[in-house]
Amino acid sequence: MKKALIFFGILIPSLFLLYFSLTRNPRELPSSLVNKPAPLFELVSLEGEKISLTSMKGKSVVLNFWSTWCGPCLGEHQLIRQAMKASSDSKILFYSILYEDTPENAKGFLAEYGKAAPVLIDEGLRTAIDYGVSGVPETFFIDANGIILYKHAGMLTPEILFEKLRLIQ
Amino acid sequence: MKPILILCTFLFVWAACAPSPLTPEERAEQIGKQLRCPVCRGVPIAESPSALAIEMMTIVREQVQAGKSDEEILKYFEERYGEWVLLKPKPVGMNLMVWILPILVFLGGGIFIFVAVSKKKATTKEEL
Numbered sequence: 001m002k003k004a005l006i007f008f009g010i011l012i013p014s015l016f017l018l019y020f021s022l023t024r025n026p027r028e029l030p031s032s033l034v035n036k037p038a039p040l041f042e043l044v045s046l047e048g049e050k051i052s053l054t055s056m057k058g059k060s061v062v063l064n065f066w067s068t069w070c071g072p073c074l075g076e077h078q079l080i081r082q083a084m085k086a087s088s089d090s091k092i093l094f095y096s097i098l099y100e101d102t103p104e105n106a107k108g109f110l111a112e113y114g115k116a117a118p119v120l121i122d123e124g125l126r127t128a129i130d131y132g133v134s135g136v137p138e139t140f141f142i143d144a145n146g147i148i149l150y151k152h153a154g155m156l157t158p159e160i161l162f163e164k165l166r167l168i169q
Numbered sequence: 170m171k172p173i174l175i176l177c178t179f180l181f182v183w184a185a186c187a188p189s190p191l192t193p194e195e196r197a198e199q200i201g202k203q204l205r206c207p208v209c210r211g212v213p214i215a216e217s218p219s220a221l222a223i224e225m226m227t228i229v230r231e232q233v234q235a236g237k238s239d240e241e242i243l244k245y246f247e248e249r250y251g252e253w254v255l256l257k258p259k260p261v262g263m264n265l266m267v268w269i270l271p272i273l274v275f276l277g278g279g280i281f282i283f284v285a286v287s288k289k290k291a292t293t294k295e296e297l
Contacts, residue, residue: 125221
């Protein structure tokens with residue numbers, strides 16, 4: 001009886017810890033910003049236009065943090081171009097925020113691979129820090145009320161992108 | 170006269186031993202050592218050469234200068250990056266295991282050794 005008690009006393013907490021660790025995705029870092037208002041920003045585009053989040057009020061927004069030196073961002077660039085074409089009638093706005101890169105590099109990249117979403121320059125990385133960005137690519141899906149409904153770290157797949165676009169539509 | 174002299178000596182020694190208040194830069198460094206660099210592995214932002222960590226340190230310095238408390242500055246980053254950004258996890262929820270588990274293992278091991286040794290002694294005595 002005593003031995004069985006000790007056995008189960010060790011087994012049950014161990015199984016609980018095992019279950020807890022196995023049911024979590026070690027690659028996934030949940031964003032503390034999900035279901036919270038998107039941090040406001042005012043950035044300048046590659047064309048020199050001032051663009052702020054408040055000016056997008058009432059519209060859903062896809063914010064993609066990217067760099068020209070990031071391999072997966074190239075694949076994502078083409079995917080975002082497709083998504084923009086597919087949702088040209090909807091009220092979804094797409095913006096790409098340049099992360100740790102220069103406007104010259106971005107212009108060269110767009111000249112080579114084609115234009116997609118307007119590129120915003122985040123000098124001093126303040127917007128990246130406000131969004132808790134820890135690498136590129138990272139994409140935020142913001143609904144028309146300005147609430148972040150989903151954050152995707154890493155390269156988007158067509159399935160995830162189109163599913164999340166439906167979510168914020 | 171003597172008690173006053175003792176009191177003065179005590180106050181002098183206490184003042185000499187008390188840690189001097191930190192300069193704003195020292196405070197910023199201390200806070201930066203508690204924040205994980207988001208693009209490095211287990212390195213605090215105070216020790217990381219990455220552009221993101223350098224910018225985060227700039228924010229820490231700005232907030233120190235603005236008179237924010239350590240807790241307010243840590244909370245600022247926690248709100249953006251989540252609790253993960255804190256190098257020392259908060260003692261709440263599952264994090265408590267980090268503190269409790271070693272104590273439980275230590276106590277359990279101690280009890281196990283004590284019981285095993287007592288049993289062995291009792292058996293040896295009976296045999297004799």
